[in-house]
Amino acid sequence: MANPSILILAGDGIGPEVMAEVKKIIGWMGDKRGIHFDVSEDLVGGCAYDAHGTPLTDATMARAQAADAVLLGAVGGPKYDKLDFSVKPERGLLRLRKEMDLYSNLRPAQCFDALADFSSLKREVVAGLDIVIVRELTSGVYFGEPRGIFKEGNERVGINTQRYTESEIARVARSAFELARKRNNKVCSMEKANVMESGILWRDVVTEVHDREYPDVELSHMYADAGAMQLCRWPKQFDVIVTDNLFGDLLSDAAAMLTGSLGMLPSASLGAPMANGRPKALYEPVHGSAPDIAGQGKANPIACILSFAMALRYSFDLGEEATRVEKAVEKVLADGVRTADLMGPEGGSPVSTGQMGDAIISAL
Amino acid sequence: MANPSILILAGDGIGPEVMAEVKKIIGWMGDKRGIHFDVSEDLVGGCAYDAHGTPLTDATMARAQAADAVLLGAVGGPKYDKLDFSVKPERGLLRLRKEMDLYSNLRPAQCFDALADFSSLKREVVAGLDIVIVRELTSGVYFGEPRGIFKEGNERVGINTQRYTESEIARVARSAFELARKRNNKVCSMEKANVMESGILWRDVVTEVHDREYPDVELSHMYADAGAMQLCRWPKQFDVIVTDNLFGDLLSDAAAMLTGSLGMLPSASLGAPMANGRPKALYEPVHGSAPDIAGQGKANPIACILSFAMALRYSFDLGEEATRVEKAVEKVLADGVRTADLMGPEGGSPVSTGQMGDAIISAL
Numbered sequence: 001m002a003n004p005s006i007l008i009l010a011g012d013g014i015g016p017e018v019m020a021e022v023k024k025i026i027g028w029m030g031d032k033r034g035i036h037f038d039v040s041e042d043l044v045g046g047c048a049y050d051a052h053g054t055p056l057t058d059a060t061m062a063r064a065q066a067a068d069a070v071l072l073g074a075v076g077g078p079k080y081d082k083l084d085f086s087v088k089p090e091r092g093l094l095r096l097r098k099e100m101d102l103y104s105n106l107r108p109a110q111c112f113d114a115l116a117d118f119s120s121l122k123r124e125v126v127a128g129l130d131i132v133i134v135r136e137l138t139s140g141v142y143f144g145e146p147r148g149i150f151k152e153g154n155e156r157v158g159i160n161t162q163r164y165t166e167s168e169i170a171r172v173a174r175s176a177f178e179l180a181r182k183r184n185n186k187v188c189s190m191e192k193a194n195v196m197e198s199g200i201l202w203r204d205v206v207t208e209v210h211d212r213e214y215p216d217v218e219l220s221h222m223y224a225d226a227g228a229m230q231l232c233r234w235p236k237q238f239d240v241i242v243t244d245n246l247f248g249d250l251l252s253d254a255a256a257m258l259t260g261s262l263g264m265l266p267s268a269s270l271g272a273p274m275a276n277g278r279p280k281a282l283y284e285p286v287h288g289s290a291p292d293i294a295g296q297g298k299a300n301p302i303a304c305i306l307s308f309a310m311a312l313r314y315s316f317d318l319g320e321e322a323t324r325v326e327k328a329v330e331k332v333l334a335d336g337v338r339t340a341d342l343m344g345p346e347g348g349s350p351v352s353t354g355q356m357g358d359a360i361i362s363a364l
Numbered sequence: 365m366a367n368p369s370i371l372i373l374a375g376d377g378i379g380p381e382v383m384a385e386v387k388k389i390i391g392w393m394g395d396k397r398g399i400h401f402d403v404s405e406d407l408v409g410g411c412a413y414d415a416h417g418t419p420l421t422d423a424t425m426a427r428a429q430a431a432d433a434v435l436l437g438a439v440g441g442p443k444y445d446k447l448d449f450s451v452k453p454e455r456g457l458l459r460l461r462k463e464m465d466l467y468s469n470l471r472p473a474q475c476f477d478a479l480a481d482f483s484s485l486k487r488e489v490v491a492g493l494d495i496v497i498v499r500e501l502t503s504g505v506y507f508g509e510p511r512g513i514f515k516e517g518n519e520r521v522g523i524n525t526q527r528y529t530e531s532e533i534a535r536v537a538r539s540a541f542e543l544a545r546k547r548n549n550k551v552c553s554m555e556k557a558n559v560m561e562s563g564i565l566w567r568d569v570v571t572e573v574h575d576r577e578y579p580d581v582e583l584s585h586m587y588a589d590a591g592a593m594q595l596c597r598w599p600k601q602f603d604v605i606v607t608d609n610l611f612g613d614l615l616s617d618a619a620a621m622l623t624g625s626l627g628m629l630p631s632a633s634l635g636a637p638m639a640n641g642r643p644k645a646l647y648e649p650v651h652g653s654a655p656d657i658a659g660q661g662k663a664n665p666i667a668c669i670l671s672f673a674m675a676l677r678y679s680f681d682l683g684e685e686a687t688r689v690e691k692a693v694e695k696v697l698a699d700g701v702r703t704a705d706l707m708g709p710e711g712g713s714p715v716s717t718g719q720m721g722d723a724i725i726s727a728l
């Protein structure tokens with residue numbers, strides 16, 4: 001049987017550097033555990049624009065569709081800020097999400113014990129925090145039509161459309177309830193049903209799916225503004241949060257920052273099962289392309305490595321191997337190995353991106 | 365000359381309780397400082413629905429339009445959760461904002477020194493924090509058409525429209541730049557120009573207004589998700605933040621929570637100048653109607669009292685009197701007077717809503 005295939009799209013900024021460390025882990029899996037992948041690489045984002053005049057070619061799109069899993073680094077950078085909207089680096093990522101129909105974006109916000117003091121929040125508020133935000137990723141205001149900048153009389157008008165169908169809401173709700181069953185069995189759904197009709201539909205459909213299919217899971221609802229507050233106040237009250245594309249964008253970034261472990265957080269974007277039973281899937285760190293430190297060997301590769309661990313778990317049914325990688329990361333942190341982003345005010349000497357990767361390999 | 369007029373809309377939940385303390389202050393202003401207002405009262409929100417079947421009657425709307433300033437308590441409560449969207453308590457508030465054209469919502473996020481330990485954030489991250497979020501309040505996805513829940517094939521679709529015209533963006537940008545000139549001269553504008561065309565227009569127009577009319581103010585731009593992160597990480601980097609209606613809703617709530625002083629934070633919603641030169645204006649606390657503690661004399665009246673102080677400053681040109689009220693609040697806090705929401709884990713005995721109001725009067 002052919003090895004499972006992985007398409008690596010390292011992208012821009014620190015993407016290639018952090019992905020280099022993932023490749024080491026993939027190599028180690030083959031050498032030491034006899035687990036082999038067919039790895040290929042391609043371009044996405046600004047680097048694809050530089051090479052082809054588009055942030056994602058049709059050929060790359062086709063390869064992503066065919067891969068068993070896609071690993072993405074990061075896209076974007078100031079160099080591309082002036083590009084036309086239609087060819088911005090982000091469009092490449094959004095096209096992948098949309099055409100692969102990756103509707104369920106899992107964003108764990110987890111506080112690593114060794115790093116609890118790093119948060120801007122008090123230790124007791126974040127220590128041991130382990131929640132997951134399930135963000136709808138293929139619809140809402142990111143993709144709704146009509147959209148654009150139009151001329152009306154003598155002024156411009158900017159328009160975007162928030163749009164959710166019942167089935168789009170139902171499928172991401174299911175994925176949140178399924179996840180909750182494997183965790184603490186609690187889902188909190190967030191929207192603005194007090195001011196948006198799309199939020200009313202969201203709340204209704206989530207409730208219907210719950211009552212019909214997941215009555216055993218504890219469900220609550222919160223307005224997204226109150227949700228932002230509660231995440232800042234006492235995030236441990238949550239287990240799984242399910243929310244739409246735009247709210248998910250803000251809330252998951254806030255949650256990630258709260259953990260103090262931004263350079264540590266992975267994400268999985270999952271779609272429907274393919275013919276081989278595996279879900280369409282793309283894995284990427286929550287952090288961005290960090291152009292200010294790109295190319296200097298300073299970046300923290302852990303978020304990208306943990307994204308690969310999520311791939312092992314969700315795409316390849318290798319939960320034990322995933323845990324092995326996660327434990328290795330914890331060990332290295334407990335041993336005090338730190339990249340520059342993890343240095344506290346007390347100082348110390350940071351390791352490079354490569355040294356962090358090597359330390360994780362040794363711990364494996 | 366007639367006294368300036370104030371319309372009080374105490375609303376639901378703790379609204380009436382906290383507003384009672386504002387009335388004491390208004391009384392004190394007349395008795396001790398010879399500053400008199402024509403005060404009248406009316407209904408908004410759930411209580412208006414109970415009385416009239418609508419959260420805001422046309423008659424109340426007309427009185428609000430005619431008043432020199434409107435003071436609002438809070439609207440909403442679980443009792444009204446099942447009401448049809450069109451008559452929900454929130455619709456009363458939204459109608460006031462829209463028809464009075466209160467496009468500029470100033471939400472200070474300030475950390476009171478006596479309360480810095482209350483934040484879930486570390487003291488050094490929030491102590492001395494003093495930023496203002498200027499939220500656009502009359503447009504965007506809150507009001508854009510088309511909107512509603514529609515049938516498409518055999519499923520429902522929820523639709524809302526994010527819509528901003530050039531002039532809507534320009535006027536709120538101006539109000540942010542004006543405010544910054546009276547503060548630390550820095551504005552950060554937040555949108556999602558990387559994924560929304562309305563965000564591109566927002567960024568362009570804010571930049572144009574800046575370059576043409578306020579080149580002396582320092583302007584930066586941030587994506588709203590990064591903004592949510594940075595607010596949680598190091599909020600003191602900001603001075604004035606300007607953003608749209610929906611982002612402003614989430615970001616200002618998060619910022620308010622960070623200060624640890626949620627029950628303390630006022631807001632002013634300002635429109636264009638009326639014939640008498642005063643801006644149309646509505647003042648309200650940032651906190652909600654807190655139905656869980658309503659009617660128990662536990663609520664903290666400070667946010668509502670500080671909202672009245674904002675009215676003194678922005679509607680009545682009584683900056684010195686406003687400062688007097690603010691200083692009285694600070695003194696009372698420094699003296700250790702605390703309502704229940706301000707009790708730390710070390711305990712102590714909280715004062716009632718009325719006692720807090722009286723303490724502020726004594727300090728005046």
Ligand SMILES: CC(C)[C@H](C(=O)O)[C@@H](O)C(=O)O
Pocket residue numbers: 090093094249558559589
């Ligand atoms: C890069 C950008 C298009 C993207 C988004 O807005 O979804 C990012 O912020 C994210 O959260 O993955």
Ligand SMILES: CC(C)[C@H](C(=O)O)[C@@H](O)C(=O)O
Pocket residue numbers: 194195225454457458613
């Ligand atoms: C009550 C509600 C309609 C309102 C809003 O969403 O604007 C509130 O959350 C606010 O921030 O003033």
